Amino acid sequence: MTKTHSPTMSYDPRQLSDEELAQRAHDELFHITRAYEELMRRYQRTLFNVCSRYLGNERDADDVCQEVMLKVLYGLKNFEGKSKFKTWLYSITYNECITQYRKERRKRRLLDALSLDPLEEASEETSPKVEEKTGLEHWLVHVNQIDREILVLRFVAELEFQEIADIMHMGLSATKMRYKRALDKLREKFSGTIET
Template sequence: MTSSSASCSRIQLSEMTDEELVIRAKRELFHTTVAYEELMRRYQRTLFNVCARYLGNERDADDVCQEVMLKVLHGLKQFEGKAKFKTWLYSITYNECITQYRKDKRKRRLYDALSLDTQEEAHEPEQPAVDSKGLDHWLVHVNQVDREILVLRFVAELEFQEISDIMNMGLSATKMRYKRALEKLRKHISNPF
């Protein structure tokens, strides 16, 4: 395809409705992604702005946009057209933003727990210096059982009784291991060497 025919094709695509592009994309995928790319080009900026405003930062918004585009790419063949493409796209976007928000909320709960005063479980003014990419790095500093307790508590958001039932441990032993694991992580965060 020459550059002039590619630009002609781009002009023709830009004149198509969303519904026409969806039909064409469903027919072409995965041999070519031209119609899909045009759909994403139309909504990319607004999609990013929606995500950025919902999530509060551009890094997470960019990640969610990429995830949305992949979900659209892989789900377009099953899109039945009962709703408008735009509605379907923003439904996926909303769900991905909610998922990201919940992940961030779980991370914040863990970070808050790492900054707890062990006696009173009250928040300290300083947050630990842990970034979201470093979470796995910090969890390697506790043994497997303690890591499982922390993951069940903060990722699965289970209560101590549920964790104790799952792990076949007494409730007091579960709480004690949880507190000790947090204390060990606190020490690594405040003195990483």
């Protein structure tokens, strides 16, 4: 980030792009939080939806969202704008969700659609029952963890493939291939009811 703005200049945060708001927040924090608050307002709902799809419950999703918002608040001072704000935000979210998985796994075995243990997922006794899930959760039960994460970032966060590849530290072609294979698998199971 190179341009700076005077914190005293009046502006309507709703009229600015994410990148302009990120620049404002970079310059203004921690004295003025208007730009930061607008960024969080724009993404709060999707952030929560992404976290709850990853974690399988609203309590953990809420905790992770709070942690993400704090990391964004303190991280904006160092955000250089090398990637889009949205990509940076979901990269933080993805990492926080992974951290939360690991914490929860140490405390107890997770028996939800995003279990980290592939053997557990393969077991019919411990795998979540399809009837208990609706919408995206209904589909996610049938693909592995990495493919689930790609689908969540694509369908819930509505990210581009390059953004997903960057967040997951994968090549673009590998990301697209995994996405296509996951959809093919789901199409087989659900008779082509999923749209790309």
